Amino acid sequence: MNNIRRLSDEDFKEYTRLSFEAYPAMYSQMSEEQIDGWIKRMQEAQSEKGDIQYYGYYRDNRLLGAMRTHIFHINVHGVEMLAGGVGNVCVDLTHKKEHIAKELMEYYHGLYRELGAPIVLLWPFRHDFYMKMGYGYGRKYNKYMYRPVDLPRGSKEGVAFMGKGDVDALLECFNRYASVTHGMVYKKRRFFERFLQRYKIVGYRSGDRVEGFMGFNFKKLDPDHPLLQNIEIEYMVYENSTALSRLLAFLQSQLDQVERVVFMTFDDDLHYVSADPRNGVPHIFYINQESNVQGVGIMYRILNKELFFTKLTQHSFNDESLRVRFNVSDSFVPENDGCITVHFVDGKPKIADGYDVEVSLNIEYLSSLLMGVIDFKKLWTYDLAQVSDEEYIDRLDRLFHVSKKPETIEEF
Template sequence: MGNVRLLEDQDFKDYARLSLEAYPAMYPKMSEEQIDGWIKRMQAQQAEKSDIQYYGYFDGDKLLGAMRTHTFTMNVHGVDMLAGGVGNVCVDLTHKKEHIAKEMMQHFHGLYMDMGASMVLLWPFRSDFYMKMGYGYSPKYNKYMYKPSDLPRGSKEGVAFMTEYDVDDLLECFNRYAAATHGMIYKKRRFFERFLQRYKVVGYRNGDRIEGFMGFNFKKLLPDHPLLQNIEIEYMIYENPTALSRLLAFLQTQLDQVDRLEFLTLDDDLHYVSSDPRNGEPHIFFINQESNVQGIGLMYRVLNKRLFFEKLAPHDFNGVSLRVKFNIRD
């Protein structure tokens, strides 16, 4: 059995190598300069003892596996709970099937149990692997693909591109939405600093408050066709119907240079915003035409069962009170 511990500065070069080998399709070809910058950012996070930390599985001095942990605050039925997340779980390709990932996950669970977290969560590479560890599925993620011309026309008043000067207002908007929405995880300021680097960000401002925003990128459809593209919207947050209508009006006006708008969202009812809810694919089953596709995303595990229900004591389960017995096998 190896040893799981926090990575030290000299370990991050091997961590980067393991990550690139374990997820070659997720990490595009990176230059040495890009890898060096990535390593320095991780070392800085580790030194700051931030809510993102890096652990490794060692056999002696050799790094054979690694993972990244996240510490969150999560809204569970209106109750803010401490939660842990794990990502980038990777194992040396020459040491797979040696229970290294299992031992790292057990360390992760113990770490957050000691911290007093009620829940842990992750994006699975293999959902069946994590089901065996007691994780369950989240609601399905949706992908809708609508033509801009099928969205409602309307006013774009208050809509503008966001800049680094809007980071604090974006953070406040998101966290107000998170505080009102079951299952949401509160963000930190640095998330939006990176968010503005990764996406084109358009927001709706009402007076001195941002009340809705979206993060999107243009997606080229054919390598040899410079004029055929979609807009892929990975984030869309809105606090009220006006914010939604202003953001949709902005998207509707992109019809001259965009084929379809790809919405990635947990919203099961987004098809109501389009005059034609079909997603452009000729798929039909029992006279039902495809409006969206779905996928399994996040998985959750209730880590500390007693603490979880103690934290939920203020929640009203629709006026129902009953006694439940759980038979737990872990």
């Protein structure tokens, strides 16, 4: 008999085995002591019944698959929404292709619909696999590699390393940024307590407020050369141009110690801050030299389209007035399948009857569209969305266009 339920304490050792087999490269360096510590932390999180929970797929009381779920609060177009996250989905290698992952995901979707989450997120191991479950692409992520000497010089006043006494100030800075940035997930204090253990953190303080910070580590470039390293920045948040310029000045001053500063960011225009926009890799295509590399990472899924629009009743979709009937195909969450008619009045959405134009598309493309990852005209051009009257294409494009695509800085 098959069933899905929360893991009990005695199941976590088996859960780690499933995790190691599912993600061998990710967990290959863990010692027995680290594994024991990981199990203890998971058991504590499970007993607290907080934002992180673990669920298992059992057959005849044997654990054959598992997942970790998260409760988030995300900024969607300036509106704070409850959101779900799922990670570390794993299946016993001897029981793959038995729809265990599919059943875990179905359970996860049902769980978060009951909790009232209009949207869920995940980091995919394969995008095509999760797109079949209704997940749409998120914004592309960039990796830039610049020489410190090419970064702008300037004042470093207010720049200092952050420590345990700065946890609250870092949290406040991050959540202020999240409150004004579409796509950002709000953090809790415990994140920054662990953040300090994983990264070197340099921040910019104005008065008694931290207004920008970055989390980085040094990465050795050659195992036989002790003096060659890069700085790799995985987190960088700044509330204003002064904070950014002070942090860049700090990085510029490291020119005697590091070869390159590696930025990982959603910023598509960061090459403007470097005197040389090239990233040091000799790749060229049609006389264009490589400035950065991009990757597709996080995916979004609208889990309840009616609730999603209801939450956004005070958000204006570019002041456009248009009545749209969405014919949405969602084969993975049947409750979310079907039509919904939305009246946009001066941009503000309201579920109602009667429409000017019909739009037909799959839930994965609706998710990317409503999150502002892609414009409507692009979806239509790629034949991923259909309209009943092509005279409305430009208006639909204006309706859903965003000036700034979503940023979701959240690892799980």
